[in-house]
Amino acid sequence: MTEQTQRRRRKNPAVDGPLAVYRGVWVYIEVNEGVIAPVSLELLGEGRKLADKLEVDLAGVLIGDHVRHLAKQVFEYGADLCYLAEDPIFEKYRSETYMKVVVDLCEKYKPEIFLYGATPTGKDLASAVATDLKTGLTADTTILDVDVETRLLEASRPAFGGNIMATILCKNHRPQMATVRPKVMQAMEPDPERDGKIIEETFDIREDDLKTRVLEIVKNVKRTVKMEEADIIVAGGKGLKDEKGFELVHRLAETLGATVGASRDAVEAGWIGHEHQVGQTGVTVTPKIYFAIGISGAIQHLVGMQNSRMIIAINNDPDAPIFQAAHYGIVGDAFEIVPRLIEAFDRALHGEEVVEVG
Ligand SMILES: Cc1cc2nc3c(=O)[nH]c(=O)nc-3n(C[C@H](O)[C@H](O)[C@H](O)COP(=O)(O)OP(=O)(O)OC[C@H]3O[C@@H](n4cnc5c(N)ncnc54)[C@H](O)[C@@H]3O)c2cc1C
Numbered sequence: 001m002t003e004q005t006q007r008r009r010r011k012n013p014a015v016d017g018p019l020a021v022y023r024g025v026w027v028y029i030e031v032n033e034g035v036i037a038p039v040s041l042e043l044l045g046e047g048r049k050l051a052d053k054l055e056v057d058l059a060g061v062l063i064g065d066h067v068r069h070l071a072k073q074v075f076e077y078g079a080d081l082c083y084l085a086e087d088p089i090f091e092k093y094r095s096e097t098y099m100k101v102v103v104d105l106c107e108k109y110k111p112e113i114f115l116y117g118a119t120p121t122g123k124d125l126a127s128a129v130a131t132d133l134k135t136g137l138t139a140d141t142t143i144l145d146v147d148v149e150t151r152l153l154e155a156s157r158p159a160f161g162g163n164i165m166a167t168i169l170c171k172n173h174r175p176q177m178a179t180v181r182p183k184v185m186q187a188m189e190p191d192p193e194r195d196g197k198i199i200e201e202t203f204d205i206r207e208d209d210l211k212t213r214v215l216e217i218v219k220n221v222k223r224t225v226k227m228e229e230a231d232i233i234v235a236g237g238k239g240l241k242d243e244k245g246f247e248l249v250h251r252l253a254e255t256l257g258a259t260v261g262a263s264r265d266a267v268e269a270g271w272i273g274h275e276h277q278v279g280q281t282g283v284t285v286t287p288k289i290y291f292a293i294g295i296s297g298a299i300q301h302l303v304g305m306q307n308s309r310m311i312i313a314i315n316n317d318p319d320a321p322i323f324q325a326a327h328y329g330i331v332g333d334a335f336e337i338v339p340r341l342i343e344a345f346d347r348a349l350h351g352e353e354v355v356e357v358g
Contacts, residue, residue, distance in 0.1 A: 015151060022112040022174040025051040026083075028102070028125065029060040029074055030117055036070055039117030039182040041077045046185040047115055048078035050146050050153070057081050059111070063101050065091040068198070075196035078188045083109070084200045089207060092214040093121050097205055099128040105201065106133055111175045113146070113153050118179035126179050136170035140280075141178040142303055144185070153178065158280055158303055183228055183284045184307070227259055227276065232289045235261030235278055235305070238269065239294020239315065239334060246271040248338040249293060255345045261285065261305075263295045279304035294334045297322025314338065 025047045030037040044060065051058035059081035060074035071082040085101045102125065106114070116122035118140050130137035138155035145154045152169050153176040159166035170176040227233065234256065236249035246266060253260045261278045262271070278285055280300040290308035295301060297313070297320055305311070306325050313326035314334050323329045330337055
């Protein structure tokens with residue numbers, strides 16, 4: 001070990017200071033209607049990598065009523081341990097009860113890293129826990145890594161309007177916490193042979209002592225678009241000029257059986273609903289094919305679609321940043337190219353000869 005490394009380690013409270021008792025990577029396992037949220041499985045995949053680097057256990061934190069059987073899945077997706085709090089009082093999510101469980105578990109078992117899905121529940125729980133434990137929380141992280149020497153979690157996310165990527169450290173408090181949006185990280189292939197240890201804890205929480213009661217859960221029926229699950233997305237931006245121009249996006253999507261996406265500018269122009277917005281303040285998507293039509297490729301848009309398997313960009317500006325992210329680029333006028341694509345795909349899908357599109 002060099003002298004410099006020794007000095008760095010000596011100075012680090014996580015290595016030989018008061019934070020050295022905190023060890024292990026934890027993931028909050030969100031359960032909706034008896035099913036583990038996909039983002040929790042994705043975080044187990046990412047958590048596994050961090051835990052391996054730090055040479056510690058990966059644990060899932062499972063709270064609910066009749067959820068014990070889900071621990072098997074938590075192990076199959078990478079965890080070594082599963083902290084379980086099972087009681088009818090936990091049947092429905094409440095900040096009050098779930099926060100108490102997580103805070104008590106953290107105080108007792110002292111994890112060094114704790115990851116949550118950036119879902120409405122995950123965000124609510126993580127912020128309540130961070131406040132109670134007086135630790136830091138990085139929201140909407142897009143990249144996670146860890147410095148094995150200092151044991152610091154490096155949580156990166158777009159900052160200052162998306163113009164830079166900021167890497168945020170939590171040097172003096174534990175656990176180091178982050179929320180991550182669905183579809184940003186990758187779940188491991190489940191291994192049915194994997195097993196782990198359940199650590200069950202009981203909590204003395206009485207209904208009469210609680211301030212909140214869940215009377216009914218009303219689903220938002222307006223949101224019918226499942227952007228996150230789409231295999232093909234045809235997304236349009238400001239380059240389509242107006243609502244009539246944006247019709248081309250709908251027509252190409254219809255031809256391909258695809259879902260329609262949009263940039264924020266197209267949404268703000270009122271051409272399509274916000275539920276179709278892709279990006280930092282919209283949804284994160286990873287389809288097999290993503291068409292970006294008349295979209296410049298601002299960082300706030302890119303963070304929501306750059307992990308798509310194949311990106312095809314159509315833009316009349318050869319220097320548009322979207323071409324940096326695209327696997328295939330067509331430089332030209334969308335009003336000429338898209339109708340020809342519609343025609344070509346229409347023919348191809350009906351078994352006829354495909355025409356060349358420039
Ligand atoms: C805090 C914050 C959060 C944000 N969140 C999001 C988000 O979630 N999602 C998002 O998308 N944006 C978001 N933005 C906005 C983002 O910065 C951009 O302003 C936006 O993505 C631009 O949309 P656009 O690409 O449709 O429009 P523009 O940037 O105006 O690009 C239009 C493109 O169309 C091309 N074009 C013009 N005419 C044609 C034609 N005839 N044929 C082909 N191409 C043509 C142009 O060359 C240009 O590249 C956010 C911004 C901030 C500050």
